[in-house]
Amino acid sequence: MSTTPILQFGTSRFLQAHADLFVSDSLARGEALGPITVVQSSGEATRGRRLQALTAPEGFPVRIEGIEAGRPVQRIERVTSIRHGLSTATDWPEIVRIAAQEAEIILSNTSDAGWVPQREDDEPRFHQAMSYPAKLTQLLLARFRAEGRRLTIMPTELVARNGDKLRERVFELARPLAPGLADWIAESVIFANSLVDRIVSEPLEPAGAVAEPYALWAVEEQPGLVLPCQHAALTQVSDLNRIERMKLHILNLGHSYLVAGWLAEGGAGSPLVREKLADPAVRADLESLYAHEVLPVFAAAGYGDAADYVATTLDRFANPFLAHRLSDIAQNHAEKLHRRIGAFLHWGAALGVTVPQPRLLRVLATAEQAP
Structure with missing residues (x-):
């Protein structure tokens, strides 16, 4: 299995037409960290077909339609940045390995429900019913035990100060899990605040999406931050x-x-x-x-x-x-x-x-x- 420095939670059409497309474009220019492993975290078996389509060698299409520089545009771009598709319900050990050993960035765009605290969040070991922040904390625990290097966590959910809010919840969950874990997270894990903007109007089956030309991925600057790629739509800002x-x-x-x-x-x-x-x-x-x-x-x-x-x-x-x-x-x-x-x-x-x-x-x- 090839190395993937970007571990992505979420298979949404938004991510397909946003982060996945940007990394694909940047890989072609040699300006990305590397390819992506996508994780489907809900465990829904019906999405297995999408996972397979996301990792097809020929990629999947993103249809760009709209107004650009005052003129109508229609074009198709192909996304080839996703190497592997895994599910937390069936592939958790491999997800843990990648998170502990390979990942330099963990990015996410999960559903609103995925951030809601669950009763299982307080379990000492992974449970499929855990919320996304709890699953992430389990992965950070594995990286801590493996003495892993620094890591950037980059949520793209439409939550104000999304990195700050995710860090706060992760600290709550980490403190009782293992001595020293919370201190290691404070020193070695960067939680990035970001804002994303692109209208992705409809999905394509089995994978792909229709999106407007406009796209923005603004990430708030902080020391040690690692970005997944260099792209015109991805910008660091001092004031989000x-x-x-x-x-x-x-x-x-x-x-x-x-x-x-x-x-x-x-x-x-x-x-x-x-x-x-x-x-x-x-x-x-x-x-x-x-x-x-x-x-x-x-x-x-x-x-x-x-x-x-x-x-x-x-x-x-x-x-x-x-x-x-x-x-x-x-x-x-x-x-x-x-x-x-x-x-x-x-x-x-x-x-x-x-x-x-x-x-x-x-x-x-x-x-x-x-x-």
Whole structure:
């Protein structure tokens, strides 16, 4: 079995069109640590076919469709970075060996349920019903006992400060497992905070995905951090909060603003974001909102690149191939309005911004009536 310095938990279509594709591109240029072993951690036997397809020698396709530099693009890229596919339900000893001896990075994009603490998490030995953080702690225990070298843990789940939160849970689990384990983790394991962004609209069977051209993998700088590859979409940043604010208060804010307009009209049908943007009046209103009510706040905060992010966001919204429905975005709409618009208005006020923001205030006022 060939050496794989990247151990990946998760087989999602997002990872296929994001990290796996980036590593594949970088391997072809000699700019990646090496290939990937993918771990399917839920133990679902039905996903065995996907594991096999992920490791096919010819790779699997990622179909890129959308707007790039203002022009429609459609292309197919093949991912050949995955060498092995394993399951925690059947291959745990081999996963332990790779984690203890080979891995330089363990990355993950597991389901929300995978992070929920389980009763079995407190068991001294591996149990398939453990949460992902508990399974990871078992692997770190094996590496500790093998006197393994430094390791980077890189979660990509959409959790704010995901590395910090994962480290906190791992420490809780590690302290009672073995004397010295928690100290070794503190000294030898780096937990990276990261933010990922790419709309992956649908899977391809048995493996592969359809994704937009835009992609971002932002990782917060810290001493000793190891990255899986060098890629244009992968960047180290000193302040991850900056990128999180732009995503939340430009892209996500725009989504919720469009949803609010649709609901105000009665919420009929199931329109796509791109269909709304095709209406000149809707697009002009959104562009005006960004220019007059949103960008002044970012300017006051010193975000000189916010205008470029707005332009990219409008391209993403107008993607002629993406099936992104307002009815999907409308889920938990009231909560989203408070996080995306209410928090933005508070931020602007704290910065001393006094420009009129009537549309944002009007939309926020509907939060109590939102579905």
